[in-house]
Amino acid sequence: MRVGVPKEIKVQEHRVGLTPMAVREYVAHGHDVLVQTGAGAGIGAADATYLAAGGRIVDSADEVFAGAEMIVKVKEPQPGEWKKLRKGQILFTYLHLAPDPQQAHGLLESGCTAVAYETVTDERGGLPLLAPMSEVAGRLAVEAAAFSLRKTGGGKGLLLGGVPGVPPARVVVLGGGVVGTHAARMAAGLGCELTILDRSLPRLRQLDELFQGRVRTRYSSVATIEEELQAADVVIGAVLIPGASAPKLVTRAMLKLMRPRSVLVDVAIDQGGCFETSRPTTHDAPTYEVDDIIHYCVANMPGAVPATSSHALNHATLPFGLALAAKGEKALIDDVHLRRGLNVHRGRVTCEPVAKALKLPWVDAEDALGVL
Template identity: 50%
Template sequence: MVIGIPREVKDNEYRVAQTPGGVSLLVQRGHRVIVQAGAGEGSGFSDREYEEAGAEILSSAADVWTRSEMIVKVKEPLPEEYPFLRPGLILFTFLHLAADERLTHELLRRGTTAIAYETVELSDGRLPLLVPMSEVAGRMAVQVGAHYLEKSHGGRGKLLGGIPGVRPADVVIIGGGTVGINAAKIALGMGAHVTIIEKNPDRLRYLDDVLSGNLTTLASNPRNIEDSVRVADLVIGAVLIPGARAPRIVKKELVAQMKPGSVILDVAVDQGGCVETIRPTTHSQPTYLVDGVIHYGVTNMPGAVPRTSTYGLSNATLPYILHLADLGFEEAVSRDRALAKGVNAYKGHLTHPEVAAAFGLEYTPLDRLL
């Protein structure tokens, strides 16, 4: 199979879909890999390293897209990349379609086979391709939030961990999944008072068992959310419903009751966000104010630490890329139910129920189309 790796075009996105090591393995298995010139520079990988791994370097994105049977990326295609989408092309990347109606329609209209990293799902419900980036985003959320709590960056001027005799900051994490537990580890390690709000009682018990420090766990209900968010210095949104739009848990009326200079960082913004006042932002313009509260809605947070993120993501995606390349799309998804769940669009049909529900479109089970 001919596999293409274009340079990412999202604002300040420095990750790349595969390392030279991953490319080398693909080439050893008999596949041809095409890499756009400069694609790996942001992550510290030179064109020469890719060439030594057996890749062919092409200068333009158009050449990479048009000559490839499968495109592997990090982030969803942007409008300038839509013309490259075509029938029969396999696109394997983060898509987050439930929050992107325009891209959804483009993929359907152009007949692209679209597989989303974030909806590849194992039988036990784990999301193996989302986990590494959720780990990065959860850990980053605390250090970014601490940065914006500093007075020089518009915050309340609070040190996350406080000092002896002075109260630490109150960090509220909504959602106890991968993002939530990683955010909690860092915040607790820095000495903050951490409240995790989670709807699953068994998950709350697990979090209480494995985390130590100044921790409070609360069942998710409107009263607990309101009481916690109102007094928080930093709120981290970490809610996930695989493939679906995130529910709006923190309402704008509650945001208006928060203290001026407090910070909201919604990691769920990729899926629409769990805070009603959040909207997507970029690394170039990461924050804005609503009712005196700093909002951070960068949709590609892990792109700020691309060396770590690229290794973490490529370690997880490479086995699936090899599976698709070795067997071809139909055989690969027939054999691997987790990969099949990652398919969001195929032959002009929506094949993920949550994406279809988000826009009131028809859902077609993938099995009917194979």
């Protein structure tokens, strides 16, 4: 199969869909890889490195989209990109369609087969292609909070970890999944006073054992969230409903419970955000204020560390991408976990949470693909 790697065009997005290592693997499996010139510049991978890996360098995104049977990206296609997609072409990337009706309609009109990293599953019910970026984003969330708490970042002038004789910041993490766990590891490592809220008692038990009493775990409810907001210096939103819009756990009215210049970091912003007052921001202008509360809502947080992120992502996506390149749509028929990643197929929405969020008709992926 001919596989295409365009340069990412989202603001301050420096990751790349395929690293040179991954390109070499595709070529070793008999595939032809078209790489747009400069696609790997953000991770320090020159065109010559891709050539050495067996890829072919082309001058423009138009050439990539026109020549490839499968497009491998990192972020969701931008308007100029989804217009280049066509019927029968496979798109393999993060999509986050639930809060993005414009993109959804663009993909439906293109007729392409769009497979989303974030809804591919594994035999344990996990999300193996979302996990690496969730790990990165969880760790970055604490760094973002630390910067935003500084006076120079608009915050109240607190050092996140404190110093002897001066208490550390109080950090609340909403959600004990991959993002929340990695955020908690960073915050605990800095010595923060930390509370994790989740609705799964088994998960709270796991976290209690993992952190060996260094963090507080609480069952998440409206009452406990309100109580924690009153004492928090930082709240990290780390909730996820696969494929669906994130629930709004903190309303605008709740902001009045918080102390002025406290910080909200919404890692769920890709799925619409878990704070009512969240709206997507970029690395160029990462924060804004609502009711004297600092909001950090960058929609591609791992893009700030593209070298780490791209390699971690490629390690996870490579087996699935090779399967798609080898078998095309048959890979979706053969592998139920990869099939869970199918969000749009030839003009129809095939992911039920996306269809519900966007109020669009839904067809089961198995029916759409003709799985017996």
